[in-house]
Amino acid sequence: MVRVAIDVLLKDEILDPQGQAIERALPQLGFEDVREVRVGKHVELTLPAGDDLAERVEAMADQLLANPVIESFTYRVLDEDHDRAR
Amino acid sequence: MVRVAIDVLLKDEILDPQGQAIERALPQLGFEDVREVRVGKHVELTLPAGDDLAERVEAMADQLLANPVIESFTYRVLDEDHDRAR
Numbered sequence: 001m002v003r004v005a006i007d008v009l010l011k012d013e014i015l016d017p018q019g020q021a022i023e024r025a026l027p028q029l030g031f032e033d034v035r036e037v038r039v040g041k042h043v044e045l046t047l048p049a050g051d052d053l054a055e056r057v058e059a060m061a062d063q064l065l066a067n068p069v070i071e072s073f074t075y076r077v078l079d080e081d082h083d084r085a086r
Numbered sequence: 087m088v089r090v091a092i093d094v095l096l097k098d099e100i101l102d103p104q105g106q107a108i109e110r111a112l113p114q115l116g117f118e119d120v121r122e123v124r125v126g127k128h129v130e131l132t133l134p135a136g137d138d139l140a141e142r143v144e145a146m147a148d149q150l151l152a153n154p155v156i157e158s159f160t161y162r163v164l165d166e167d168h169d170r171a172r
Contacts, residue, residue: 005093007091019129022131022150031142034131034132034133038129038130038131039127039128041127043126044123044126045123045124047121059117065108
């Protein structure tokens, strides 16, 4: 089994009100000069290894995790051999 | 400037209903054997470089981005020299 992380963000051209809210709140907490804050979804899941791993992860993200019209996603393998690691 | 990604997830012992909903929906879409789905927040932001980068990012996450009682976070640097890369 493989542990994969999928990060979903609004596309650059789409307004991100949650990111803007965080950006505005940070100076009041003493964090100056923080810019371009974007907020999205982080999904971690465990699935069977295989040559078609990339294909399966991309299909899952496209069909269920991200809205391809307004969001884009990236993914990465966190743990190649998740079962043995536990 | 440095581009940083911060991932916030509910702690392992906290129930994650959104992750469970995704886990239940996946077989109906043809994705079998996907387990341990956890859903959280993905934040990307740009901030000034410096020796205290880790300290600043951790303070931001603790104070604004994550609820330390029920959530944990990880972070990573995406781009060490974000201004020049643009």
